[in-house]
Amino acid sequence: MAVAIQRNLEEDWTEISMTLQYTAQIYVTLRPSVLDPAGVAVQSGIKQLGYENINQVRIGKYIQLNLQAASEVEASDRLHQVCDRLLTNPVIENYRFDLTLQSPVPTTPQEAGV
Amino acid sequence: MKFGVVVFPGSNCDRDIAYVTQELLQQPTRMVWHEETELADLDVVIIPGGFSYGDYLRCGALARFSPVMQAVVDHAAAGKKVFGVCNGFQVLTESGLLPGALVRNRDLHFICDRPALKVERTNLAWTQEYQTGEVITLPIAHGEGCYYADSQTLADLEANHQVLFRYHGDNPNGSLNNIAGICNSRGNVLGMMPHPERAADPVLGLTDGMRLFKGLL
DSSP, X not given: OHHHHXXXXXXXXXXXXXXXXXXXXXXXXXXXXXXXXXXHHHHHHHHHTTOOSOOOOOOOEEEEEEEEESSHHHXXXXXXXXXXXXXXXXXXXXXXXXXXXXXXXXXXXXXXXX | OOEEEEEOTTBOSXXXXXXXXXXXXXXXXEXXXXXXXXXXXXSEEEEOOBXXXXXXXXXXXXXXXXXXXXXXXXXXXXXXXXXXXXXXXXXXXXXXXXXXXXXXXXXXSOEEEOOEEEEOOOSSGGGTTSXXXXXXXXXXXXXXXXXXXXXXXXXXXXXXXXXXXXXOSXXXXXXXXGEEEEEOTTSOEEEESSOGGGGSSGGGSOOTTHHHHHTTO
């Protein structure tokens, strides 16, 4: 309950005065059932370098982007949509992401320190 | 039959398709730039091979958001014909008009070859000029032509006879169930990795692809 009140206060406050700036780090990985020949090739390369006991190599993608939103919930929702619609192909890929809050973007002269 | 050939930035097999439909078959054919949205005058919309948007992110992933694709989706929903060849097949799976996905070839090489294909089903316009079970030869040229779908989707495809072409003998790219070309459940959308347009003019030595186009007339 306390958390919900806290979040409402935070959202009211941000709505009134600020947009939040986030950096997102998105990790796109192949679904386990999809064959990854590139991963197999890399695994064999690692072995040829002389490293034993390294296996199950799977190769994915890392995507980074900035987004502005009124709250972390809004940022997260929007990012899920972008991931589902474009950044990943749900037939063959999974994803997860981390959202890091940067400093809020000032929207009034006072906040900008002018 | 009026043919439209969609051209994305990076498409490069568009003129080969138009050569078959316009020059060899004398059918009205127009090129459709990816920003156009009017397809109502067309019977068959063809999405050609190539490297649309440089294959950035994933093959066909960006092309599916071009303005023309909503019209292509509507065209298919109305029961009219849509045909995707190679990169076109990738665009169709990315846009959900066909199930599954095309991923990197099993052996990681870009393969140019002339594999044997078996025609599995011939009661659709696409394949009515072939015999059921006929083995034909069509050229392939792709790096990401390995067909993947989860086991349920594969089971549905087989049960509904949606696999129209299968690699026969050798599987060049690792496609599950040796799938080379499939249609949607309604049968009006076809996607295949081999290039029938490159096997239409006798001058090129292969002609098994011509009958696919003739079946549409």
